[in-house]
Amino acid sequence: MNYINPSPIKASITAVGAYVPEERLTNADLETMVETNDDWIVARTGISERRILKDPTKGSSYMAIKAAQDLINKRNLDPVEIDAVIVATITPDMNVAATAAFVASEIGATNAFAYDLQAACSGFLYGMSNASSMIASGRYQKVLLIGSDKMSSIIDYSDRTTCIIFGDGAGAVLFEGSDSGYGWEDEYLRSDGSGRMFLNIKAGGSLFPTSKETLEGGMHSLYQDGKTVFKYAVSEMTNAVEQIIQRNKIDPENISYLVPHQANKRIIDAIAKRIGLADEKVMSNIEYFGNTTAATLPLLLKDYESKLSPGDQLVFAAFGGGFTWGAAYLTWAY
Numbered sequence: 001m002n003y004i005n006p007s008p009i010k011a012s013i014t015a016v017g018a019y020v021p022e023e024r025l026t027n028a029d030l031e032t033m034v035e036t037n038d039d040w041i042v043a044r045t046g047i048s049e050r051r052i053l054k055d056p057t058k059g060s061s062y063m064a065i066k067a068a069q070d071l072i073n074k075r076n077l078d079p080v081e082i083d084a085v086i087v088a089t090i091t092p093d094m095n096v097a098a099t100a101a102f103v104a105s106e107i108g109a110t111n112a113f114a115y116d117l118q119a120a121c122s123g124f125l126y127g128m129s130n131a132s133s134m135i136a137s138g139r140y141q142k143v144l145l146i147g148s149d150k151m152s153s154i155i156d157y158s159d160r161t162t163c164i165i166f167g168d169g170a171g172a173v174l175f176e177g178s179d180s181g182y183g184w185e186d187e188y189l190r191s192d193g194s195g196r197m198f199l200n201i202k203a204g205g206s207l208f209p210t211s212k213e214t215l216e217g218g219m220h221s222l223y224q225d226g227k228t229v230f231k232y233a234v235s236e237m238t239n240a241v242e243q244i245i246q247r248n249k250i251d252p253e254n255i256s257y258l259v260p261h262q263a264n265k266r267i268i269d270a271i272a273k274r275i276g277l278a279d280e281k282v283m284s285n286i287e288y289f290g291n292t293t294a295a296t297l298p299l300l301l302k303d304y305e306s307k308l309s310p311g312d313q314l315v316f317a318a319f320g321g322g323f324t325w326g327a328a329y330l331t332w333a334y
């Protein structure tokens with residue numbers, strides 16, 4: 001079913017914040033850890049380095065709080081005005097006890113309700129759907145959406161097929177009603193549970209509770225069948241973007257930026273080529289941050305914020321574990 005916005009309230013992104021840890025994990029570092037090399041990693045993924053939150057006493061909430069505080073300071077926002085805090089993450093501080101609740105308390109969002117959203121690499125995209133709907137419903141005025149993942153906490157650093165891709169980071173956006181006329185325009189979101197065998201952490205949930213066997217079997221680290229995920233990611237993200245372009249009658253020439261999940265530079269290039277977008281119209285920071293899962297989209301917005309103007313047409317796209325995927329169309333409001 002097509003998304004139809006029946007609401008007169010336009011939900012807009014009105015502020016962006018971000019945080020990445022100082023510590024860099026370069027391709028040269030990885031060469032000392034697994035059998036790989038800089039040429040292979042750059043050619044096959046486009047990644048040169050990632051950021052890693054080394055401190056074992058800090059979880060995803062630490063980065064989420066920093067990103068939220070960056071946004072709050074820049075926007076000069078009183079946190080008591082925030083109605084809801086959503087944290088998209090696959091690396092919550094704890095499996096039970098929403099990370100978002102802790103983040104909301106720590107930033108002083110004492111009037112907010114808070115919850116985590118788990119849709120892997122599509123978490124932030126799905127979260128934008130949630131947040132914009134809450135604003136468009138008229139029930140809430142300020143929704144803080146954060147994507148934060150400490151991927152280093154679930155990566156097996158002896159598995160060269162996963163450890164080269166992922167990094168840590170967090171980004172945040174504020175959704176508010178806007179009379180600018182610009183904001184959330186359309187979304188096309190999908191999922192397919194048959195994909196869960198190709199990208200997962202098998203144990204630690206209700207299907208395979210933590211046991212001696214799951215620990216010994218290495219079932220608590222991220223597993224992916226990279227080739228299969230790659231193929232699905234290219235075809236489904238391209239299809240989702242095409243759906244958004246067609247039903248909103250967008251001339252690809254008029255797209256200001258494609259804002260794609262940063263999983264692999266070759267995936268991003270393949271989508272841009274199929275849509276017919278020039279490189280300069282594709283947001284990218286994978287070279288420096290790698291794949292930060294739920295944080296890739298807001299980190300891109302933070303990096304390109306100074307280049308954006310009101311009315312700019314942004315098309316988002318993401319694909320991740322589940323499988324989950326989709327695309328969305330947003331006109332920039334400031």
Ligand code: UT7
Nearest residue numbers: 036037040044121160161164226227229230233263264320
């Ligand atoms: O964000 C969530 C969704 N995730 C994704 O979208 C990730 C999608 N997948 C990918 O990005 C890619 O599949 C990878 C980067 C994970 C792997 O790249 P690939 O081009 O698909 O490589 P491959 O798995 O087909 O492996 C090609 C060769 C193999 O050697 P042989 O069998 O041809 O001799 C691998 O053993 O490259 C080898 N290889 C490596 N060599 C050096 C695999 N990993 C490495 C490595 N360094 N790190």
